[in-house]
Amino acid sequence: GAVVSQHPSRVICKSGTSVKIECRSLDFQATTMFWYRQFPKQSLMLMATSNEGSKATYEQGVEKDKFLINHASLTLSTLTVTSAHPEDSSFYICSARALHRSSYNEQFFGPGTRLTVL
Amino acid sequence: QKEVEQNSGPLSVPEGAIASLNCTYSDRGSQSFFWYRQYSGKSPELIMFIYSNGDKEDGRFTAQLNKASQYVSLLIRDSQPSDSATYLCAVRSTDKLIFGTGTRLQVFP
Numbered sequence: 001g002a003v004v005s006q007h008p009s010r011v012i013c014k015s016g017t018s019v020k021i022e023c024r025s026l027d028f029q030a031t032t033m034f035w036y037r038q039f040p041k042q043s044l045m046l047m048a049t050s051n052e053g054s055k056a057t058y059e060q061g062v063e064k065d066k067f068l069i070n071h072a073s074l075t076l077s078t079l080t081v082t083s084a085h086p087e088d089s090s091f092y093i094c095s096a097r098a099l100h101r102s103s104y105n106e107q108f109f110g111p112g113t114r115l116t117v118l
Numbered sequence: 119q120k121e122v123e124q125n126s127g128p129l130s131v132p133e134g135a136i137a138s139l140n141c142t143y144s145d146r147g148s149q150s151f152f153w154y155r156q157y158s159g160k161s162p163e164l165i166m167f168i169y170s171n172g173d174k175e176d177g178r179f180t181a182q183l184n185k186a187s188q189y190v191s192l193l194i195r196d197s198q199p200s201d202s203a204t205y206l207c208a209v210r211s212t213d214k215l216i217f218g219t220g221t222r223l224q225v226f227p
Contacts, residue, residue, distance in 0.1 A: 034214075043206065043219040044162070093161045106152075107215060112161040 023094030030096035124218035141207030
């Protein structure tokens with residue numbers, strides 16, 4: 001159990017376009033989803049925390065108007081990179097925390113989305 | 119700034135040896151600690167979590183926590199080439215996980 005999917009797994013787009021990434025919890029309900037970004041040879045950096053039915057909380061330095069997050073249901077959160085530029089090329093990973101789990105804030109990670117902006 | 123520090127490595131060990139991975143953290147109020155394994159191009163997968171001082175064992179893996187020293191480690195016994203990956207230490211700070219930069223482990227036959 002506790003499977004999280006992401007779609008697409010890989011996307012290449014032109015500079016200036018917008019890209020939407022979906023994160024789904026397949027077999028559990030997630031009140032909270034997290035979006036991370038990972039540049040090559042660096043660690044995961046939390047971008048934002050998304051709670052179902054409310055506005056996302058963005059980390060310092062992350063532009064909320066550029067990285068739009070929607071968490072419309074307990075199983076789906078989306079991240080839209082608006083007007084993408086080459087510096088936005090990265091590995092985007094979501095994670096989900098289950099509604100009724102007591103394993104000390106365990107998060108289940110999706111497989112990630114590799115974004116390349118030309 | 120709450121930080122999690124790891125040696126980037128690579129840590130090279132022969133097959134069958136014990137690999138020891140270390141992590142220090144700055145937030146003394148942290149309560150739970152996680153070790154993730156990440157293969158190149160993949161997302162992290164949880165190996166273990168620990169929240170009490172002392173050792174916690176799961177198969178070939180042992181996590182060790184010393185809150186007074188703000189130190190957490192992961193031991194991998196009988197290391198296998200398939201264990202070669204980057205190991206990320208993560209510390210729960212309020213509602214978030216703060217990740218270290220990871221230690222790259224190489225297990226050679």
